[in-house]
Amino acid sequence: MLSYLIQRLAQGILVIFLVSLLTFIVMQLAPGDPVRLLVGQAYVTPEQLEAIRAKWGLDDPWYIQYWTWVSNLARGDLGTSIIRQGVPISEMVADAAGMTLRLNVLSFIIATSVAIPVGVLAAIKRYSWFDYASMLGSTIGVAVPNYWIGLMAIVVFSVNLGWLPPYGADSWKGYILPVLVLAFEEMAALARLTRGATIEVMSQDFVTTSRAKGLAERVVIFRHIVRNALLPVITIIGYRIAFILSGTIVVETVFAWPGLGRLFFNSIQAHDFQVVQAIVILLTVIVVVMNILTDLTYAFIDPRVRVK
Amino acid sequence: MSDQALTSSRVVSLEAIAEQQSRGTERRRIWRRFKRYRPALVGLCVIGLLFILAVFAPLIAPYPPEEINTPLRGAGPSADHWLGNDDIGRDILSRIIYGSRIALIVGLGATAIAVTIGVTVGATAGYFGGRVDFLLSRLVDTLMSFPLLALLLTLSAVFGPSLRNVVVVIGLTVWASYARLVRAEVLSLRERDFILAARASGADDRRIIFRHIVPNALGPVIVIASLAIGSIIILESALSFLGLGVSRPTASWGTMLSDGREFIRNYPHIAIAPGIAITITVLSFNLIGDGLRDALDPRQRE
Numbered sequence: 001m002l003s004y005l006i007q008r009l010a011q012g013i014l015v016i017f018l019v020s021l022l023t024f025i026v027m028q029l030a031p032g033d034p035v036r037l038l039v040g041q042a043y044v045t046p047e048q049l050e051a052i053r054a055k056w057g058l059d060d061p062w063y064i065q066y067w068t069w070v071s072n073l074a075r076g077d078l079g080t081s082i083i084r085q086g087v088p089i090s091e092m093v094a095d096a097a098g099m100t101l102r103l104n105v106l107s108f109i110i111a112t113s114v115a116i117p118v119g120v121l122a123a124i125k126r127y128s129w130f131d132y133a134s135m136l137g138s139t140i141g142v143a144v145p146n147y148w149i150g151l152m153a154i155v156v157f158s159v160n161l162g163w164l165p166p167y168g169a170d171s172w173k174g175y176i177l178p179v180l181v182l183a184f185e186e187m188a189a190l191a192r193l194t195r196g197a198t199i200e201v202m203s204q205d206f207v208t209t210s211r212a213k214g215l216a217e218r219v220v221i222f223r224h225i226v227r228n229a230l231l232p233v234i235t236i237i238g239y240r241i242a243f244i245l246s247g248t249i250v251v252e253t254v255f256a257w258p259g260l261g262r263l264f265f266n267s268i269q270a271h272d273f274q275v276v277q278a279i280v281i282l283l284t285v286i287v288v289v290m291n292i293l294t295d296l297t298y299a300f301i302d303p304r305v306r307v308k
Numbered sequence: 309m310s311d312q313a314l315t316s317s318r319v320v321s322l323e324a325i326a327e328q329q330s331r332g333t334e335r336r337r338i339w340r341r342f343k344r345y346r347p348a349l350v351g352l353c354v355i356g357l358l359f360i361l362a363v364f365a366p367l368i369a370p371y372p373p374e375e376i377n378t379p380l381r382g383a384g385p386s387a388d389h390w391l392g393n394d395d396i397g398r399d400i401l402s403r404i405i406y407g408s409r410i411a412l413i414v415g416l417g418a419t420a421i422a423v424t425i426g427v428t429v430g431a432t433a434g435y436f437g438g439r440v441d442f443l444l445s446r447l448v449d450t451l452m453s454f455p456l457l458a459l460l461l462t463l464s465a466v467f468g469p470s471l472r473n474v475v476v477v478i479g480l481t482v483w484a485s486y487a488r489l490v491r492a493e494v495l496s497l498r499e500r501d502f503i504l505a506a507r508a509s510g511a512d513d514r515r516i517i518f519r520h521i522v523p524n525a526l527g528p529v530i531v532i533a534s535l536a537i538g539s540i541i542i543l544e545s546a547l548s549f550l551g552l553g554v555s556r557p558t559a560s561w562g563t564m565l566s567d568g569r570e571f572i573r574n575y576p577h578i579a580i581a582p583g584i585a586i587t588i589t590v591l592s593f594n595l596i597g598d599g600l601r602d603a604l605d606p607r608q609r610e
Contacts, residue, residue, distance in 0.1 A: 011449065018450040023462075030466045143591035145542050147549060148583035151569055155576040166572075249457050250546045254569065264458060265550060268465045276462060283455040291453070 008295065012288040019284045020073070020277075024066050027273045069277075078278045084270075089278050092263065097282070100248060100259035106179045108241070111186035116233065118187075119194025120226055123202065134191060141188025147250040150181045154254075167256035178255045182248060186240070193236055198229040231302055238294025341603035348599020351592035358589060362408040369402035373559040382575035391581045394564070395571045400578065403559035404585050410560040411589055414475055414544040415537040421479025423533050426486025431517050431525075433487065434494030444487070451484040460543065464552040474553050478540055485536075486529055493525035527604040535597035538590035545586050561586050 053059045057068060072079055078089040122131040157177065158166035168174045201207065202225055210224050211217075249261035256262065260279060267275035343349055361368060370389075377397035385392045391400040433444035463477045497503065498521070506520050547553030548562025549569075556563055561582040568579025 011446070014446060015450050015453050018446065019454060022450070026462060026466055031468075139594070140587065140591060143538060143594055144587045145545055145565075145583065145590075147546065148565060148579070148586065151565065151572060151579045152583065154572060155579070159573055159576060249461070250549065253550060265461065268461055268552075271465075280455065280458055280462065283458055284453050287453045287455065 005292075005296070008292050012292060015288055016281070016284055020070060020281055021066070023277050023280050024062075024069065027277055028062050030271070030273055073281065079274060081272055081274050084272060084275075089275055092275065093260070093278055093282060096258060096260045096263040099257065100252070100261060103175070103178055103182065103252075103257060103259060104241075104248065106175065107182035107186060110179065110183040111190060112237070114183075115187045115190035116194050116230070119191040119233075120198050120221075120229065122191070123195045123198035123229075124221060124225075126199065131195075135195065138188040138191045141184060142192065144185075145250075146181055146185040147254045149184060150177065150251055150254040153177050153181060167254075174255075178251055178257055181255075182251055189240070190233070190237070194229065194233050197232045198225060201225050201229045204228075231298070234301070235294055235298050238290055238297065241290055338603045342599045345599040345602050347595045348602075351595030351599070354588060354592040355596065358408050358412065358592075361405050362412050365406050365409060369399075369405040371399040371402040373403045373406040374398065374557050375402075382571065382578070384577055392577050394578050395567055395575060400564070400581055403564055404561070404581050406559040407561045407564065407582065407585065408589070410471065410548075410554055410558065411541050411544065411586070413471065414478065414554075415541045415589075415593070417475040418478035418482065418540050418544075419533050419537050421476065422483035422536075423486055423529060424483075425480070426483035427490050427522060427525075427529060429483070430487035430490030431494050431522055434491040435498060435513065435517050435521065441491075445491070448484045448487050448491075451481065452488075454481070456481060457543065457546065460547060461550065461552055464547055469547075469552050469555050471554050471558070474544055474547060478543060482536065482540065485532060489528055489532060490522070490525050493528065494521050497521050497524055531597060531601045531604055534600050535594060538593040538597070541586065541590055541593070545582075 050059070057065060060068075069079070076090070078093065080086075080088050081092070084092075118134050122134045125131055154166045154177065157164045164176055165171070165174050166177075207220065207224055210220050215224075248257075248259065249265060251257070252259045252261035253265050260282075264276065264279045267273070267279070365373075375398060377393060377399070380389065380393040380397045382395055383389065383393045383397075389399050389401065391404065394400055394403070429444055429448070433441040433448075459481055460477060463481070464473060467473045467477065494517075503516060503520055506516050511519070544553055545560070545562035545565065548560045549566045551566065553562055554560040564582040565579055568576075568582065571578055
C-alpha cells in the first residue's frame, strides 16, 4: 500500500512537472510582447524597453526564465503580473478560486442529492414510466451545452420575469442561476451512471442469495444493492470533481461570475500569460491530487481492491 | 506456366471471397444488433439528414448565410424568415443550415486526428513495452491531467482562432483516452497464438501491429469515438462562443450563440435556435454511440 502510494505520488509529481514545462513552452510561442502590451501607446525609447525587459528577467534565455518560474512556484510564489501590477497573482487566483469553489460545492451537493436517488429508483423500477422519463431527461441533459441553458435561464428568469439578476455575485440571488445550471449538467451525467451501476449490481448472485434467504426487500436494496452500486459512482464523482473547475469556464463567463474560469478567460484575452500559467498549474495539481485521493478512497471502501 | 498462374489466381480469389463473406456476416450481425436499439436508428437518420443539409447547404438554405438585411435587424420569426433574423439582419435558418458544416467538420475531423494518434501511440506503447511504454504512458497521463478546456483556450489564443486550428487543436488534445484503451487491448492480445503464428510466418512488427493487433482492438475504439463526437461538437461551440473558435462572420452555432448573448435583452430569439441545433446533433451522435456499444461490445451491455 505504501509503495503504491509513493509510486503514485512520484508519477503525479512527474506529470505536474511535464505540464508546467509544456505550458511554459506554449506560452513562449504566444504572439505579442508583454512589455509592448504593458507600455501601450506611450512613447518609450528602445533603451527603456530593454530596461523593463531586464527588470522582469525577460531578456534571459527561456530555460533560465523557466527555472526561475518553477523554483518560485515550488515555494508557492506565483509572482506578480506584468500586465496587472499591484496585486500578487497568488492573491488574484486565491480570491477567484474561492468563488469558483463555492459555486461548485453548492451545485455538486444539489446534483448528487438528486441524481443518486433518481438513478437508483430508475434502476429498481426498470422499464417503468419513471425509468423512461428520467433517462429521457438525462440523455437530453448530457447533450445540452450548459452555457446555453444559462442563456435560456437568463432570458426566462431575468429578462422576462425579472426575478433574478442576470449576472454578478452580489447577493444570494446571484447564486441561484449559475448553481442550478451547473447542477443540471452534473445531475444528468450522474443519474445515468448511477442507474447503470445499480442495474449491474442487481443482476449479481449475492443479490439473489440475499433475497432467497428471506431478507426484506428494503434491506436487500439499501444494504446490498445501493452500497455496492455506489462504489463506481464514487470513483467517477472523484474524477469529475477533478475536472469540474475547468468545466465552469464558460458558465462563469455567461454569468460574469468572479471566479477562476472568468479570471482565466480574461487573462487569455488580456494576453496576461503569467496568470494563465498559474491557473493551469493550479488546475493540474487539483486533478492529480483528486485522482490519487479517489484511488485511495476506493481502496479504503472496497476491500477487494485492497487485497490486490 | 499459364496453368500455374491460373491455379494461384484461383486460390487468391477463393481466399478473398471467403474473407469477404466472413466480413459480410460479421457486419450483418453488428447491424442486426445495432438496429435493435431504436433510438440509435433515430440518431442515424438525424445525422444522415444533417449530412444532406451540410453538403447541399447552398441549395437548401433560403438565403446566403452572410447576407445582411438591415431593415430586418432582430426581427422575429415570419413567413419569409422562419426562425427570424439576427442582430444585423441575417437569416437565422440559413445560418443554422450552414453551421451544420462546421459542427460536422470539427466533430469528425478532430475525432479522426485523435483516433489516428491515439491508436498509433497506444499500439506502439503496448506492443514494445519497456522504456517506450513508460515514456508514452507518462505523456498520456500528462495529457489526461490537463484541464481540457483551459488547454484548448490557451492553444487557440496562441495559434489564433480559425476553423483549421480548432480541428487540429482539439484533435491533438483528446487522443489520450484512445491511447490508453488501445494499449490495454494490445497488452492482452500480444501473447495470443495468432500473433505468434503471424510472426512465425515472417511478418514484421509494423505488419503485426497494424494488420493483426489494431483491427482486433478497433471495436471499443469505434464506440468511444462515436460517443466523443458529441462532446467535441460542444467543445467547438464553447470555443466559438468565447470568440476563440471559428472566426466571424462564418456561421457556426457557437458564434451564433455568442451574438445571441450580446443581444439577449432586446432579441432573445437569436440564442434559441443554435442551442437546439447543438442539442439535437449531440444527442443523435450519443444515441448512435449507445447503439454501437450494444452492437460491438456485448460485454458492456447494461
